[in-house]
Amino acid sequence: MRIFITGATGFAGSHLVENLVAAGHEIFSLVHAETSHQPLLQHENVTRIPGNLLDQASLETAVAQAKPDRVYHLAGQAYPARSWQQPGLTLAVNSVGTANLLQAVVQYGRPRTLIVTSAEIYGEIKPDMLPITEQTPPAPNHPYGISKWTAGQLVPLFWERYELPVVEARPFNHIGPRQSLGFVVPDFASQLAGMRVGQRLNQMMVGNLEAQRDFTDVRDIVKAYELLAEQGQPGEAYLICSGRPVKIEAILQTLIELADIEVEVVQDPERMRPSDTPCLYGSYAKLQAQTGWQPQIGLTQSLADILADWVRRL
Numbered sequence: 442m443r444i445f446i447t448g449a450t451g452f453a454g455s456h457l458v459e460n461l462v463a464a465g466h467e468i469f470s471l472v473h474a475e476t477s478h479q480p481l482l483q484h485e486n487v488t489r490i491p492g493n494l495l496d497q498a499s500l501e502t503a504v505a506q507a508k509p510d511r512v513y514h515l516a517g518q519a520y521p522a523r524s525w526q527q528p529g530l531t532l533a534v535n536s537v538g539t540a541n542l543l544q545a546v547v548q549y550g551r552p553r554t555l556i557v558t559s560a561e562i563y564g565e566i567k568p569d570m571l572p573i574t575e576q577t578p579p580a581p582n583h584p585y586g587i588s589k590w591t592a593g594q595l596v597p598l599f600w601e602r603y604e605l606p607v608v609e610a611r612p613f614n615h616i617g618p619r620q621s622l623g624f625v626v627p628d629f630a631s632q633l634a635g636m637r638v639g640q641r642l643n644q645m646m647v648g649n650l651e652a653q654r655d656f657t658d659v660r661d662i663v664k665a666y667e668l669l670a671e672q673g674q675p676g677e678a679y680l681i682c683s684g685r686p687v688k689i690e691a692i693l694q695t696l697i698e699l700a701d702i703e704v705e706v707v708q709d710p711e712r713m714r715p716s717d718t719p720c721l722y723g724s725y726a727k728l729q730a731q732t733g734w735q736p737q738i739g740l741t742q743s744l745a746d747i748l749a750d751w752v753r754r755l
């Protein structure tokens with residue numbers, strides 16, 4: 442099968458490419474060199490196509506070159522905090538970029554398409570609204586959430602107007618090897634790895650550890666992407682999550698135990714901002730009912746693999 446992917450050099454995208462190559466598919470990756478997090482997998486079945494989500498002509502050329510049987514759209518500005526610094530760029534890349542890609546795919550021939558958005562579209566959630574489901578009303582509270590909500594709104598529109606078989610995936614926090622800094626788990630793991638190899642003092646400055654979040658291994662996440670691309674109902678959205686909340690403090694303590702070192706954890710008053718949403722988790726019931734998917738990799742295994750990845754990097 443010929444598969445066109447955006448975001449193949451990103452965190453989840455790199456794992457997805459590995460899976461698809463292992464399954465014998467031919468991959469055509471749209472690569473924007475200025476924003477690529479890591480090198481594209483070097484393999485005879487992986488072809489690099491330069492392009493830009495904000496350049497409609499380059500997208501149409503790329504899709505025509507790939508002649509895809511299936512499309513995965515993972516590329517975008519992935520940092521909520523950065524979206525406050527670059528709101529216009531975030532909205533352009535994530536919303537307009539998705540619209541541009543869908544237009545290019547429609548013009549090519551309407552292959553099955555998966556659009557990856559985010560559970561960040563839900564914003565602040567009250568305890569009595571948990572777990573989040575696909576019926577929970579979105580209320581994004583930062584430009585990143587708005588950009589992903591807007592991108593998701595295009596999915597039913599393109600299915601209804603053009604009969605493009607497009608599906609939306611809404612992942613919660615995903616963790617695993619290769620994740621960039623700027624997220625809580627790699628930030629913790631990188632510091633502990635530095636202590637393990639003697640590059641820093643055994644002291645961690647932390648903020649609020651009381652918040653609870655829903656974490657899923659990226660390798661489980663991309664398996665869900667594959668299943669949704671094959672079996673998802675066009676025009677529909679699906680949450681991808683673990684279905685249970687985990688306290689950030691528990692994440693840190695597990696990583697410290699795995700590192701097997703003595704660590705002084707110091708609360709930094711400047712980082713002790715209360716969480717707007719103390720607890721946040723979702724339900725993957727709809728995804729499981731449609732595809733049979735459920736998480737396979739336990740949290741401790743994920744954290745051990747992340748820590749080992751950072752030790753290798755350092």
